[in-house]
Amino acid sequence: MKQITATGENVEEAVQSALEELQTSRDQVEIEVVDEGKKGFFGMFGAKPAIVKATLARNPVQDAETFIKEVAEQMGAPVEITTDVNDRDVHMELTGNKIALLIGKRGQTLNALQYLTQLTMNRETDRFYTVILDAENYRARRKETLENLASRLAEKASRTKQNVKLEPMPSYERKIIHTALQSSRQVETFSDGHEPKRSVVIKPAK
Amino acid sequence: MKALIETIVTPLVDHPDDVEVAVKEENHKQVYHLTVNEDDVGKVIGKNGRIAKAIRTVVYAAASDSEKRVYLDIM
Numbered sequence: 458m459k460q461i462t463a464t465g466e467n468v469e470e471a472v473q474s475a476l477e478e479l480q481t482s483r484d485q486v487e488i489e490v491v492d493e494g495k496k497g498f499f500g501m502f503g504a505k506p507a508i509v510k511a512t513l514a515r516n517p518v519q520d521a522e523t524f525i526k527e528v529a530e531q532m533g534a535p536v537e538i539t540t541d542v543n544d545r546d547v548h549m550e551l552t553g554n555k556i557a558l559l560i561g562k563r564g565q566t567l568n569a570l571q572y573l574t575q576l577t578m579n580r581e582t583d584r585f586y587t588v589i590l591d592a593e594n595y596r597a598r599r600k601e602t603l604e605n606l607a608s609r610l611a612e613k614a615s616r617t618k619q620n621v622k623l624e625p626m627p628s629y630e631r632k633i634i635h636t637a638l639q640s641s642r643q644v645e646t647f648s649d650g651h652e653p654k655r656s657v658v659i660k661p662a663k
Numbered sequence: 664m665k666a667l668i669e670t671i672v673t674p675l676v677d678h679p680d681d682v683e684v685a686v687k688e689e690n691h692k693q694v695y696h697l698t699v700n701e702d703d704v705g706k707v708i709g710k711n712g713r714i715a716k717a718i719r720t721v722v723y724a725a726a727s728d729s730e731k732r733v734y735l736d737i738m
Contacts, residue, residue: 524674531667532725561724569720576714577674653713 460513464506468493475511487512517578517586518542524577525549525590528570534558536592545584549574551592560595567592568627589629600633607637607659614659615643625654634659664733667725668695671718676703692732695722699738707737 461478465471472488479486494507522538529536534555541548551559560567571590578586589596606623614621623634631648634657638646645660665684673679681700686693699707708715719735726733 520674524670527670528667528721531670532721533728558724558727561720565720566724569717572713572717573671573675573721580674651711653711653716 460510462491462508462510464508466494466506467496468507468509471507471509472511475509479511479513481513485514487514515581517582517584518547521547521549521574521578521586521588525551525570525574528573529553529559532558545586547578547586547588549588549590551590553592556592560592564595564599567595599630603630603633604637607634610659611638611641611644615661618661620661621659622649623657623659625650625656627653628655631655631657664693664695664722664726664729668697668718668722668735671721672697672699672707675706675714676700677706678703692734693726693729694734694736696736697738704738 461475463471463475463478465474468490471494472483475488476483476486489510489512491508491510492505495503495505518540522540525538526536529551534553536551536553536556536559539550539552541550553559558566559570561569567590571588574590575586575588578588591597610621610623626634635646635648638644638659641662643662645662647658647660648655649658650656665686668684669682672682676682676699678700681698681703683698685696685698687696688694697707706714707718709717715737718737722735723733
């Protein structure tokens with residue numbers, strides 16, 4: 458978070474100089490008065506400058522929304538966003554006419570956008586936010602697909618008694634597979650390889 | 664397309680003024696060349712090129728309608 462200290466003859470001037478330095482307006486910062494300063498006699502004796510601390514107030518969630526809207530618009534697929542913030546988990550639902558363009562093949566565009574949004578959001582904050590972007594219930598549908606895939610491949614692994622390696626997936630998709638097969642007695646799961654090519658392996662239980 | 668690349672990259676870097684995108688037209692492709700401040704190179708490439716990959720994914724998706732093939736060069 459960006460924070461500066463500024464001085465001036467009185468509080469008002471100190472605030473002004475802080476705003477100039479941060480190149481922003483009054484409603485974007487939080488001001489903390491460190492010292493109100495003293496005028497002194499005839500501005501000569503005992504004069505003390507006023508000191509204020511100005512913190513640039515950022516709203517990461519709002520930044521993220523603006524970011525997505527601008528990017529989507531320039532991609533030719535403008536969106537509306539419904540945001541749900543739960544502590545550090547931010548869930549954003551995108552709606553628009555050309556949403557398929559934003560999802561991409563196997564959600565790769567949505568995932569890329571999600572990653573970039575998360576970077577943008579966390580660049581200037583002390584708190585780390587996790588962002589999930591969703592569109593047309595894509596995540597829920599994908600979860601169902603992955604769970605079906607998991608049970609099908611688990612069956613294959615235990616039938617052939619060989620490890621089955623899935624294609625590389627982002628961590629939250631791998632987690633869906635692990636979770637889906639956690640209670641299975643026929644197979645065990647683990648992840649292999651390095652990001653971004655890390656993938657789930659389903660191994661028949663001994 | 665140029666504006667899109669700038670919109671994506673600018674919030675990621677410390678020196679937004681140094682973000683530059685040059686366009687080069689070739690026969691069957693359009694090459695966009697992105698340059699950023701030296702200190703910011705890592706911020707647009709990322710570990711194992713993860714950020715660069717994400718930027719390309721979004722840019723190429725946006726270019727899926729265009730007739731010419733689009734490439735994005737970084738640095």
